[in-house]
Amino acid sequence: MGCASYVKRDEYDATIAELRANDARHDQRLDQIQATLEKRFADYDARFAQFEGRLHVETTAHFAYGKAEVREADKPMLADFAKTLAAHHEGVLVTVEGFTDPAGSASYNKRLGQRRADAVRDFLVSQGLDADQVRTVSYGEADNRQIRPGAWGDDGLANRRVALVIDFVEAVAAR
Structure with a gap:
């Protein structure tokens, strides 16, 4: 037989207050990071959006058709991101987050998106981010994540990209 354990109201209230304070601190830090990056990235075509305690940075880092090498034109922005x-x-x-256009099979595109994400991760680490702070994921050709749905080849450059999502280590551990 198990026994029930009860939490006193004041302990509960204190825990809730602490969680709300942590959320407020995370939101404030995200606001600070967004302000810093928006100022630094004024010369780049990058878009920012906050959601669910994270900062999503849609970058200008795109890839040639079927390729996973970081373009020279994209390196200054990625270097600024890492150094900041x-x-x-x-x-x-x-x-x-690595993405592809819809040309090719879904499994090929999943692997290609991963190679793109890995290439950007490696570049960010070479520019000063700690390897333990950077993880990768591929969404391949996911329909709900394409910038130009169905576009590929010369028209699909917007889909062949990476996105950078900023979170906090302690927030991830709490999930």
Whole structure:
């Protein structure tokens, strides 16, 4: 037989207050990071959006058809991103999301998206981010994540990209 355990109301209230304070601190840190990156990235075509306690950065880092090499034109923005986070924002976790256009099989595109995410991760680490702070995922050709649905070849450049999602290590551990 198990026994029930009860929490006193004041302990419950204190725990809830602490969780709300943590959420407020995370939101404030995200606001600070977003402001810093928006200022630094004024010269780049990057878009920012906050959702569910994370900062989503849609970058201009795109890839040639069927390729996973980071383009020279995209390196300055990615270098600024890595150096800004490394210098000013400890405790962040960056997820590099890799995407493809719909040309090719779903399994090929999943692998290609992963190679793209890995290439950007490697570049970010070479620019100062700690390898333990950067993880990767591939969404391949996922329909619900395409910028230009169905576009491929020369028209599909917008779909062949990475997105960077900023989270906090302690927030991920709590999930």
